[in-house]
Amino acid sequence: MSELGPDIREPHEPGLALHVEDLTVSYDDRPALWDIDLNIPPGVMAGVVGPNGAGKSTLLKAVLGLVPLSAGHVRLFGYPYRNQRRRVGYVPQRSSVDWDFPTTAVDVVTMGLYGKLGWLRWPGRRERDLALRALDEVGMEALADRQMSELSGGQQQRVFIARALVQQPDILLLDEPMAGVDATTERSIIDILGRLRSEGRTIIVVHHDLQTVQRYFDWLVMLNVRVIAAGPLDAVYTPRNLRRTYGGQVALLDAGGEATDESAHANATH
């Protein structure tokens, strides 16, 4: 994959946590992302929303260099991802791995340090301590030596988050971290992410539940192959933009922001 865009020796848009310009990604000649321009400033908690097939996961993968780019470029604090690996944490969808793999929670978290260790060094005492501390941050230290398959979905998700935290990332990319977890876990995940943001880190979350968007995020990217709208939540989260993003798919949205908010509260309390 060739690096497209401006000279990588010069920082390009270093003031932005994430800068995406003219990005197109295609699968089988069908565009999954089309001409994406996106700027996310440091220190925000940004949600990425859009219907199924909108390219939300593909956007994260494009940022991480996991899919080939047909056009455009991505910069993190001014530089391409491969110069910034250490500063980026990634939490993939929970369903993307086989949880029957013979490994324990603390072992999975240690994997987050493999990049720092490089090809040849083995993880030791120090790495285990760092991993335990990361597990402690997500409230999972007591289950450190549990087999992954013995953990609930929400616990597995928290281990995944700890695996990204152990890298001490400046930017954290999460792909549907709330999918299939119970309400308690969802609240604790949001607490963890809020704490990280208050430390000045940038959080970017692919999210599917529109009812919680207003409570969780202060920045929003509305995506449907193209960027429909992106910016501070209050400016872009409008019924008009929702309709343009989702088409006719979400009937309840026509009731407007107030109604959505109320039904969200109703959902959370019952």
Next chain:
Amino acid sequence: MISLASPTVAILLTGMLVGVSAALLGSFLVLRGNSMLADAISHSILFGIALAWLLTGQTTGPVQIAGAALSGVLAVLLIETLTRTRRLRDDAAIGLVFPALFSIGVLLINVFARDVHLDEHTVLLGEIGFVWLDTLTLGGVELPRATLAMAVMLALDAVFVLVFYKSLKLATFDPDLARALGLAPGLVFYAHLSLLSGTAVAAFDAVGVVLFVTFVVVPPATALLLTRRLSTLIAVAMLIAAASAPIGYGVALWLDVSIGGSMALATGPFLAAAYAWRRWQTARRRRVRPVQPASSASA
């Protein structure tokens, strides 16, 4: 002069080396969920063996192992290319590629190598009973050629796994994260499969390709039922493979049947026992479970 060429020693040693190296590399293949690639590779190498013989006139030795290893990798590349078109699923692609390469190999042997010691029956089933006949002397020790080849491959496999253990593990568990962290899972994958191909070539004299696949798949699958740590899984798989060789040899002598076949079959009872143990464990835990909520609530 020391001799390792007594039939019993040669047969047992070779069988154990084949089993241990197959189980070592097979552990990662089974965990990745593509055990059938072992089948594809071990058949496709016949194409490489035939081609290497046509070009160099050798039926054994490093050139032949390297050539055949390349044809194993070629098979994997073809399978991946076909899968990437999304016109075929990967199981169909595997089923398409390896019989093609295997049959081209058979045809090459039929047409050009009628009189040479290289026949498709041996490739499939091997002749471990005869490994002690073909020896060479190394530093005053008389060694069967096949045993030496297997020992060299096992050493290479072990060094590879030890050095790249972390990368292999992450590439198997979560290839996306491996790539994101810059640990080149694709490169690790192909290096792993190249070694598997080389090991399969070295093993084909002894147990043949079909029985080699047994050692790649069954011991790791058995160990997966017994343990929850990757390092333990690999160790247990290697132990089961090593134990199957002498057990199989004993059974073969007793019933006067194929030695390679009975060595491979000896892995079966281990799998059955592990499965029964796992079932019993699960059933026991289920019986205990009703008590658990109370105790975990107080914890």
